[in-house]
Each structure stands twice: as structure tokens, then as C-alpha cells.
Amino acid sequence: MAEPTSDKDYESKFEFPLWKLIKQRAEEKDISYVQASEEVVPEYVKTIRYRDTEFEDAEIHKRAEELRKIVKHEQNTLDVF
Amino acid sequence: MTLEQIADKVVETDVLVVGGGIAGCPAAAKAREHGLDVTLVEKAKTDRSGSAAAGIDHYGPGVRANYEELDKKYGKKVFRGEGFWEPVSGPGRFADMNVLNRIPDQGDWTIEELEKLGIPMRWNDGEFYWIPSVRYRGEMKAMLRVHWMNVKPLMAKAVRKKGVNVLERTMIVDLLTNNGRAVGATAVNTRTGEFTVIKAKAVIIATGLFARCYNPETPLFWKYKFRYHWCPATVSGDGLAMSYRAGAELANLDLPLWRFRERDDLTISHGNFPHNDGIPAKQMSWDGKDVLVSAGNTYAELEREGKLPIYYSLAHLPDDFHKRIEVAYTDERLVSFKIAEERGFDPRTHRFEVMDNRPHNFPLAGLNTDEDFMTLVNGLYAAGDSVNGFHGCGAATVMGFLVGDNIHKFVSAAGEPAIDETQVESQKLTALAPMTVKDGTEPMELESAVRYICDRYVGMLKSEGKLREGLRRLGSLRRVFLPKLMAKNPHYLMRCLEVRNIMDLAEVHIQATMARRETRVGYIRLDYPETDPARDNKITYQRMENGQAVLEIREVPDLKE
Numbered sequence: 001m002a003e004p005t006s007d008k009d010y011e012s013k014f015e016f017p018l019w020k021l022i023k024q025r026a027e028e029k030d031i032s033y034v035q036a037s038e039e040v041v042p043e044y045v046k047t048i049r050y051r052d053t054e055f056e057d058a059e060i061h062k063r064a065e066e067l068r069k070i071v072k073h074e075q076n077t078l079d080v081f
Numbered sequence: 082m083t084l085e086q087i088a089d090k091v092v093e094t095d096v097l098v099v100g101g102g103i104a105g106c107p108a109a110a111k112a113r114e115h116g117l118d119v120t121l122v123e124k125a126k127t128d129r130s131g132s133a134a135a136g137i138d139h140y141g142p143g144v145r146a147n148y149e150e151l152d153k154k155y156g157k158k159v160f161r162g163e164g165f166w167e168p169v170s171g172p173g174r175f176a177d178m179n180v181l182n183r184i185p186d187q188g189d190w191t192i193e194e195l196e197k198l199g200i201p202m203r204w205n206d207g208e209f210y211w212i213p214s215v216r217y218r219g220e221m222k223a224m225l226r227v228h229w230m231n232v233k234p235l236m237a238k239a240v241r242k243k244g245v246n247v248l249e250r251t252m253i254v255d256l257l258t259n260n261g262r263a264v265g266a267t268a269v270n271t272r273t274g275e276f277t278v279i280k281a282k283a284v285i286i287a288t289g290l291f292a293r294c295y296n297p298e299t300p301l302f303w304k305y306k307f308r309y310h311w312c313p314a315t316v317s318g319d320g321l322a323m324s325y326r327a328g329a330e331l332a333n334l335d336l337p338l339w340r341f342r343e344r345d346d347l348t349i350s351h352g353n354f355p356h357n358d359g360i361p362a363k364q365m366s367w368d369g370k371d372v373l374v375s376a377g378n379t380y381a382e383l384e385r386e387g388k389l390p391i392y393y394s395l396a397h398l399p400d401d402f403h404k405r406i407e408v409a410y411t412d413e414r415l416v417s418f419k420i421a422e423e424r425g426f427d428p429r430t431h432r433f434e435v436m437d438n439r440p441h442n443f444p445l446a447g448l449n450t451d452e453d454f455m456t457l458v459n460g461l462y463a464a465g466d467s468v469n470g471f472h473g474c475g476a477a478t479v480m481g482f483l484v485g486d487n488i489h490k491f492v493s494a495a496g497e498p499a500i501d502e503t504q505v506e507s508q509k510l511t512a513l514a515p516m517t518v519k520d521g522t523e524p525m526e527l528e529s530a531v532r533y534i535c536d537r538y539v540g541m542l543k544s545e546g547k548l549r550e551g552l553r554r555l556g557s558l559r560r561v562f563l564p565k566l567m568a569k570n571p572h573y574l575m576r577c578l579e580v581r582n583i584m585d586l587a588e589v590h591i592q593a594t595m596a597r598r599e600t601r602v603g604y605i606r607l608d609y610p611e612t613d614p615a616r617d618n619k620i621t622y623q624r625m626e627n628g629q630a631v632l633e634i635r636e637v638p639d640l641k642e
Contacts, residue, residue: 019418
């Protein structure tokens with residue numbers, strides 16, 4: 001079971017990996033964050049498995065099964081989302 | 082007096098487009114392709130205005146599916162737009178599906194049209210990327226992921242390149258009508274106060290939907306522009322209000338979207354929470370137990386059980402999906418990164434608080450139109466969220482293109498617009514009056530009072546006595562404070578006109594709510610706790626007739642075979 005409330009998680013320091021890259025590029029080239037995003041994102045998306053449908057299906061199915069277990073009444077889980 | 086004597090400027094055009102968003106721009110561009118003279122009026126700056134100002138990460142209606150197989154499998158006629166409309170489909174119809182079905186039907190055509198305007202539709206590898214659908218995985222391709230961070234500047238550029246006359250920083254006061262036909266509008270410049278008359282053979286309303294009679298997450302949203310989660314949360318419903326006053330019919334103003342108010346010190350693109358490329362978020366009660374909140378009634382149940390607050394969690398997502406969310410932030414609200422880091426909110430590990438359960442905006446509400454998107458007023462069209470039914474950003478572009486592609490037929494048959502000068506003079510008086518008031522009421526103050534009334538006297542848990550009191554208080558505000566509205570500069574003049582629109586729609590909202598005497602999913606009337614089967618498939622329609630408010634409850638047409 002998860003911890004009651006999430007107090008302990010807040011206010012800790014962290015960085016989004018993509019945001020870090022965007023900030024670095026903006027600083028290096030003295031360009032806006034929007035311009036830096038246009039340069040950085042095409043590289044970043046190459047590291048993401050967008051076209052791996054087998055992987056996607058497995059992950060989606062896993063969560064759908066979890067949802068089915070907590071659904072009340074006769075409601076179809078997937079109708080909720 | 083002549084128009085030239087009354088107004089600072091007179092503009093003549095074939096088509097007036099009100100609103101430079103993602104419905105208005107495609108409408109204007111397409112109408113220009115038919116050789117029409119088009120004027121687009123935008124109250125802010127078209128390059129970064131409206132609900133799409135900070136970008137969009139998805140496009141809805143490019144639906145591709147084998148419907149015959151789906152119909153057979155699910156034992157019903159699967160609605161053609163179901164892939165992107167399903168979140169608000171409740172029991173019963175709330176819009177004319179014959180009108181809405183034009184949208185998925187034209188989804189592919191619109192993708193081509195958008196690409197011609199220079200809007201990116203493909204993923205980085207040059208192919209379309211379809212977001213996995215939870216329900217119809219592999220069976221229906223319903224939603225494209227798109228890199229639309231710059232969709233607004235790109236659309237604004239395309240519109241100008243087509244030769245559309247773009248009037249920015251220009252707020253429409255009211256529509257001009259003559260013998261039941263829309264013949265233009267009056268407007269004020271929000272920087273100079275210049276009063277303009279626009280004569281037009283046809284008018285397109287593309288100002289989005291209505292939200293601002295309820296509080297968004299942050300009470301000072303005009304100050305913190307992007308600090309809201311659900312889009313669009315800050316629309317004042319200008320087009321709906323001016324069309325209502327001109328005789329057009331509004332639908333579904335009794336049905337605000339029930340929605341959580343979310344953690345108010347943090348804004349990130351909300352769209353990433355519920356779906357996440359096909360993996361729904363986990364919802365949990367304060368003590369970490371799994372819950373499922375699908376509508377206002379289930380939330381109210383949890384509240385009674387002492388289970389609040391509710392949290393969203395994305396901690397279960399695989400790393401690959403968290404990276405997808407990061408890319409989505411760049412496409413829709415880049416500022417999400419900065420604010421999340423400043424507040425110490427990491428979606429990989431932290432929970433996101435769902436604060437409150439209350440009405441939000443009116444995604445189902447809009448102008449009642451025919452299948453060509455014309456309202457009850459001759460020559461007055463609507464596109465995008467201004468049309469009755471739940472649409473969103475992708476559908477807005479489809480309707481924009483459809484109306485723009487069709488309107489030349491009306492324009493070529495319509496005669497020259499005849500303007501009634503007394504109507505113009507009256508609108509000028511209304512528009513500029515706040516500039517002469519000293520020590521009056523600030524528009525934001527009055528707007529806050531309207532939101533207080535709607536939150537307190539309508540809200541989630543409704544009953545007759547509260548509604549009557551709310552209507553009485555709203556009437557009192559209108560009588561006492563509307564004449565005292567004060568504009569210290571032309572920008573405030575725009576705010577004053579917005580408040581007038583918000584008050585008109587709030588009144589329509591309360592009247593519609595009083596007429597729906599039942600409880601239906603997230604619509605809760607404490608004094609009528611049962612669903613009334615007589616209201617199935619029936620919409621509340623409202624219009625002005627000879628200065629009087631008219632409310633009718635009518636059946637929604639069946640979907641034609």
C-alpha cells in the first residue's frame with residue numbers, strides 16, 4: 001500500500017531529463033526555450049519506443065487488468081476512461 | 082447619422098470571422114480560397130491567443146476504423162466519433178449526431194488541409210503516430226499525437242499569407258442584424274478604443290466555448306495566464322452571448338462539465354494524467370487505496386465516506402511512457418517543466434492532488450446549428466467549440482474548414498448587408514459607457530461576484546431554493562453594478578464587455594438548471610434525486626425572442642441511417 005498522503009515526496013529536487021537538455025541547448029546557443037525544443041525533441045523521440053506496438057499493448061493490457069479488479073457494479077472498466 | 086459619422090472606422094467584407102483560434106483560422110483561410118473577402122477579428126494577438134496559445138499535443142478526429150466490424154463486435158452502431166468523444170458520453174444524447182458525424186467523416190480531409198497550411202501532422206519519422214486507444218486498441222485509430230507547440234503562430238502566418246484582413250486587439254461588442262439576418266458587427270480596439278463597424282454578408286462565430294462563470298484552479302487567471310489544467314478554462318463565451326442576444330439558439334447551458342479542481346499551485350498539461358498513451362492513471366484516496374472516480378456522483382460518494390483528497394499517480398508508468406509525457410509537455414505547455422520543478426512535483430514519483438469536485442466549463446454547450454453549421458439566424462454560422470456538442474481542438478479545425486469551404490454559397494446568394502444605424506448607435510453607447518464612469522466597479526470584481534454566485538447557488542449539489550436565490554442575486558448584480566462598470570483604459574473596456582457576456586450566459590445557465598429537474602450522472606439535483614426518463618435524449622434550448630428569454634426542451638434528432 002502507498003504511504004498515506006504524499007507529503008514526503010513534495011519539494012524534493014529533481015530534473016526532467018528533456019527539460020535539462022532544452023535548457024542546456026538554449027544556454028549554449030543563446031536561443032529561446034521554444035527554439036531549443038525544436039532542436040532537441042527530434043533527437044529525444046528517437047529514444048522512445050513509439051513504434052513498438054507489442055510493448056505498448058502489453059503495458060496497456062496490464063493496466064486494464066488492474067482496473068477491472070477495482071471496478072464496482074457491472075460497469076465495464078474501459079467505459080470509465 | 083451615417084455609419085461614417087457614428088464610427089471611427091467602417092470595414093466592408095464578405096465574411097466576418099469572430100475569433101482567431103484553431104477554428105477561426107481554418108475557416109478564414111478556406112473562405113479566402115473561394116475568392117471571398119474575409120475579415121478575421123481577434124481580441125488578443127492571433128499568434129498566441131486562445132485555448133491553443135501554449136500549443137496542443139493531439140489531434141482528434143482523424144478517425145480510421147472498420148466500422149462494420151466494430152458495429153458487429155459491440156452489438157450496436159458505434160458512433161463514428163466515439164474514439165474521441167467517449168469521455169463525456171453519458172446516458173442519452175446531448176447533441177445532434179448528424180451534425181457531429183460530419184467531423185470524423187472529414188477528419189482525413191482536414192489532415193490534408195492542415196498540412197497544406199503548413200501545420201505539422203506527422204511524427205518525426207514522417208509517418209502518422211496514432212495514440213493507442215484503451216478501448217479500441219487496434220480497431221479504431223482515433224487520436225493523432227502531433228507536435229503543435231507552434232500551431233498558433235503557424236496558423237496566423239497562413240491566414241495572413243492567404244490575404245485575410247486580420248484585425249487584432251479588437252473586441253466585438255455585438256452582432257448587427259437586419260430582418261433576421263446577420264449583417265456584421267461592431268467592435269472596439271482594446272488598445273486605442275477606436276469604434277469600428279464591420280459590414281459583412283455572413284458571419285462565423287469561432288470564439289470557443291464558455292467557462293468563466295465558474296472558478297478555474299487559480300482565482301486570478303487573468304494574471305497567471307497558463308496556471309490552469311483543463312483547457313479551455315478561461316473562455317468568456319463572447320460568441321455565444323452575442324449570438325444569443327442576436328436571436329441564435331443556445332443548447333446545453335444546464336450541463337457544465339463536472340471535473341476535479343486540481344492542485345492549485347501547479348500547472349501541467351492535464352491531458353497526460355487520465356490517458357497517458359493508453360495507460361490510465363491510478364486514482365487513490367488519501368490513505369493510498371485504489372479508487373475509481375468516473376463522475377461527480379462517485380466523487381460525492383467518496384467525499385461522504387471521508388476519503389478525500391483524491392490523488393492521481395503516474396508512478397506505475399514504464400519509463401518509456403514518462404518520456405512520452407515529457408515530449409507532450411514540449412508540444413502543449415512547455416512551461417509545465419518549469420512550474421513542476423519549482424514546486425517539487427515529479428510525475429515519476431509524486432502524487433497529484435485532486436482538490437475539489439465542481440463544475441468547470443461547458444463543453445457540451447454551444448450554438449444549435451444545422452448540418453452546414455448555420456444557426457437560427459440567417460447567415461450566422463458557428464465553428465469549433467462554439468457549436469453544440471463536445472469537440473475539442475481537432476474537431477475545431479474540421480468545422481472551421483467545413484464552414485469556410487461552404488460559406489461562399491450563402492455569400493453569393495446573399496444581397497448587400499443593410500445596416501440599421503440606430504442599432505450601431507445603441508451598441509456604441511453600450512460599448513463605450515464604462516470609459517465615462519468614475520469611481521465605479523472594476524470588471525474583474527464583478528466577474529468574481531458572478532463566479533461566487535454560480536459556485537455557491539448552482540455548484541455541484543443543486544436545489545430549487547438555491548437556484549432561485551442565485552438568479553435573484555445575479556439580477557441584483559446586473560441592475561446595480563453593470564451600469565457602474567468602469568474602464569480605466571480600452572483594455573479594461575474589453576474586460577467590461579466580457580463581464581456583460583459572462584453575466585448573460587450565467588443567467589441562461591441558471592434558468593436552464595432550474596428547468597432540468599432530475600439527477601443524471603454528474604448532474605445532481607438534491608431535490609430531484611432520480612433520473613427522469615422523460616428527459617432522455619432531450620436538450621434544453623434557449624434563445625431571445627423580441628427581448629424575452631425563451632426556453633424549450635426538445636428531442637435531439639436520431640442519427641440518420
